[in-house]
Amino acid sequence: MSQRVQKGSLAIDTELYNFIANEVTPVVGIDNEKYWQEFEKIVKAFQPRNKALLAKRDEIQTQIDDWHDKNPASNGQIDKAAYTQFLKDINYIVPEGDDFLVETQNVDDEIAHIAGPQLVVPVRNARYALNAANARWGSLYDALYGTDVIDETNGAEKGKGYNPVRGAEVVKYAKNFLDANFALAEGKYADVTGFKVEDGKLVILQGDKTTSLAQPEKFAGFLGDAANPTGILLKNNGLHAEIQIDPSSHVGKDDPAGIKDVLMEAAVTTIQDCEDSVAAVDAEEKVEVYRNWFGLMKGDLKDTFEKNGKQTTRAMNPDREYTAPDGGKITLHGRSVMLIRNVGHLMTNPAILVDFEGKQEEIYEGIMDALITPLCSLPDILGKNSLSNSRTGSMYIVKPKMHGPEEVQFTVDLFSAVEKALDLPENTLKVGIMDEERRTTVNLKECIRVAKNRVIFINTGFMDRTGDEMHTSMKAGPFVRKNDMKNTDWLNAYERWNVDMGVKLGLPGKAQIGKGMWAKPDNMKEMVATKSNHPKSGATCAWVPSPTGATLHAMHYHETNVMDVLDNIKDREPAKLDDILTVPLATDTNWTDEQKTAELENNIQGILGYVARWVDQGVGCSKVLDIDDVALMEDRATLRISSQHVANWLAHRVVTPEQVDDVLKRMAKMVDEQSKDDSAYIPMANDYNTWAYNAARDLIFKGTVQPSGYTEPLLHQARLNLKAN
Ligand SMILES: CC(=O)SCCNC(=O)CCNC(=O)[C@H](O)C(C)(C)COP(=O)(O)OP(=O)(O)OC[C@H]1O[C@@H](n2cnc3c(N)ncnc32)[C@H](O)[C@@H]1OP(=O)(O)O
Numbered sequence: 001m002s003q004r005v006q007k008g009s010l011a012i013d014t015e016l017y018n019f020i021a022n023e024v025t026p027v028v029g030i031d032n033e034k035y036w037q038e039f040e041k042i043v044k045a046f047q048p049r050n051k052a053l054l055a056k057r058d059e060i061q062t063q064i065d066d067w068h069d070k071n072p073a074s075n076g077q078i079d080k081a082a083y084t085q086f087l088k089d090i091n092y093i094v095p096e097g098d099d100f101l102v103e104t105q106n107v108d109d110e111i112a113h114i115a116g117p118q119l120v121v122p123v124r125n126a127r128y129a130l131n132a133a134n135a136r137w138g139s140l141y142d143a144l145y146g147t148d149v150i151d152e153t154n155g156a157e158k159g160k161g162y163n164p165v166r167g168a169e170v171v172k173y174a175k176n177f178l179d180a181n182f183a184l185a186e187g188k189y190a191d192v193t194g195f196k197v198e199d200g201k202l203v204i205l206q207g208d209k210t211t212s213l214a215q216p217e218k219f220a221g222f223l224g225d226a227a228n229p230t231g232i233l234l235k236n237n238g239l240h241a242e243i244q245i246d247p248s249s250h251v252g253k254d255d256p257a258g259i260k261d262v263l264m265e266a267a268v269t270t271i272q273d274c275e276d277s278v279a280a281v282d283a284e285e286k287v288e289v290y291r292n293w294f295g296l297m298k299g300d301l302k303d304t305f306e307k308n309g310k311q312t313t314r315a316m317n318p319d320r321e322y323t324a325p326d327g328g329k330i331t332l333h334g335r336s337v338m339l340i341r342n343v344g345h346l347m348t349n350p351a352i353l354v355d356f357e358g359k360q361e362e363i364y365e366g367i368m369d370a371l372i373t374p375l376c377s378l379p380d381i382l383g384k385n386s387l388s389n390s391r392t393g394s395m396y397i398v399k400p401k402m403h404g405p406e407e408v409q410f411t412v413d414l415f416s417a418v419e420k421a422l423d424l425p426e427n428t429l430k431v432g433i434m435d436e437e438r439r440t441t442v443n444l445k446e447c448i449r450v451a452k453n454r455v456i457f458i459n460t461g462f463m464d465r466t467g468d469e470m471h472t473s474m475k476a477g478p479f480v481r482k483n484d485m486k487n488t489d490w491l492n493a494y495e496r497w498n499v500d501m502g503v504k505l506g507l508p509g510k511a512q513i514g515k516g517m518w519a520k521p522d523n524m525k526e527m528v529a530t531k532s533n534h535p536k537s538g539a540t541c542a543w544v545p546s547p548t549g550a551t552l553h554a555m556h557y558h559e560t561n562v563m564d565v566l567d568n569i570k571d572r573e574p575a576k577l578d579d580i581l582t583v584p585l586a587t588d589t590n591w592t593d594e595q596k597t598a599e600l601e602n603n604i605q606g607i608l609g610y611v612a613r614w615v616d617q618g619v620g621c622s623k624v625l626d627i628d629d630v631a632l633m634e635d636r637a638t639l640r641i642s643s644q645h646v647a648n649w650l651a652h653r654v655v656t657p658e659q660v661d662d663v664l665k666r667m668a669k670m671v672d673e674q675s676k677d678d679s680a681y682i683p684m685a686n687d688y689n690t691w692a693y694n695a696a697r698d699l700i701f702k703g704t705v706q707p708s709g710y711t712e713p714l715l716h717q718a719r720l721n722l723k724a725n
């Protein structure tokens, strides 16, 4: 039983209370007693509203389930016209109002004007969170050398020490990138022997000849002496890249121009995540989340850890200073502009209890995040920190998993109440709307209208969206196989619809239009070959799972000028609601036994591998091998997809409970085997009765009755049980 401090009708876990009373309120200059009074008022006002919104979700789901029961699909087809009318009748699809433009003010350029990679990181992990904050700038040479972008063939293997053959391939690749995006008036970067700056212009030496940039305006500044610079700053499509020169370095000494690296402006923005990638089930774990965010907002977060046998302390990087071509000074932001993703409306958390009508209940975690994360942001909002995040006095909160305009309205009202409580100007707290639930997609325009003074992004979280697609239409019939989902009509229409809507409502210049995660963190060659589709489709940012991913994905924003793409999108035929409402039912369900087993194995291996680390170790995002040994990023959203998929095939008798149990047991053995080097891992196959194993099984067998198919209720309960025991 945790100790609690009573403040009015709130019973606050001591660990959380002490964190706020001792570490936060005195530093941000807020009266602690007053803070808790305001806190209580807001909980009292918003807790019942939150509950009612969740009840409405259930009510709608029941109506949709009933409709499917009464209107069975035939060969995977439903009567679309009748279905659409029904969704309108029950106000699942609300009437669309007049056109309008968003009016968000005081948005940093990184969000409003610069297209580039968006990194996501679990904020509970200080080491990773700091790395992400610093991932604004990343070494292209390291990103290429360390990943599969450069093949490990013909002597270019990674090996133990530095392999000069691989190094040469890296240099070739990077210089090709420079040739493509910062072309020389004559010749190639491979021929360059030096650089100098004369009369504010970049002079590029090639032996005894000189040349310039084909587009001289791409020269943005330099480091060191004009006659012998150590860095050349370039700029293209709003993004910088710095050619680093040091002929004494181990790479530079073999380069004719002494080039040792190309430093890329990479993660322009980063989402510090409390949601899909995080496990935080009680006060102890939520305090870790809040403390890290507070440290990031003060600019003094540090973490000490052992790496390669050495103690290392990581802190936030300073800004970067250069000499401008005209001799003036340029300061560039040294860190990614950070957004924080609060949790959605669903979960409650035992960290704070409140009395309602004589009964104590847990407060909604989303309300708690909305009250505590802005408190922790005050040093940045008020400009009282050593290293700033927003230079426009804004705080960027990404709000996940909202269902439709009413739920966005709830968020907007909550933020407004928090601003009043913290004495902040109206609309300081901006909102990023995750377009990841179907009721938000089909009502996207009305969702944005509700937040038109606060919205700073709309982002297609296609993973949760796929999970919601399945849960919403669970009763309609068996779905296509999981990997076929990405080629379905609804998904393609949803991605286009989001961009169309963003352009129509004037987001470019005020807010991001974002696209989803690259979920194969080790397959960077494939990412480099394909993720250019995001900027090409009009995304001003798209998610990457690591700083290396950000550095490599940045190349795509040099190749494509997203602002030009968005300009062209204005005139295209918009995506159709009718396509979005195409339920991804299988038209041919005659899968072979091998296909069914492969589908189950693929889903269940991911479920077990992820849930084991979540429940037993509190790790909210993991790399888990799939059955083809590809490491996949697994998080709560991918878990939602996998568990809902198996639940759907079970519900429609494509597979039997016995088959599922058999695969669960076999996969548990496999995951145990794959995890044998992890000393904190608790094996599942000894008795098939661990908290994690049972949670994984429940996610499937109770999948049809989980709210919206979410995984959090069962995950949280299992971890709380484990901690209590
Ligand atoms: C559906 C959605 O919501 S998607 C959004 C949620 N998902 C995410 O946020 C994904 C975030 N990414 C991650 O958590 C991790 O990259 C994982 C779990 C996928 C892989 O982690 P690992 O197996 O530890 O990665 P790996 O061993 O390859 O690399 C570790 C190094 O990369 C760094 N790193 C990896 N991911 C990140 C990240 N997202 N941000 C910052 N640094 C990172 C680590 O700091 C570490 O470097 P260090 O030793 O210098 O500290």
Ligand SMILES: O=CC(=O)O
Pocket (backbone or CB within 6 Å): 276, 400, 434, 436, 460, 461, 462, 463, 464, 465, 516, 517, 637
């Ligand atoms: O949050 C992102 C998603 O895809 O879900």
Ligand SMILES: [Mg+2]
Pocket (backbone or CB within 6 Å): 276, 400, 434, 436, 461, 463, 464, 637
């Ligand atoms: Mg999500």
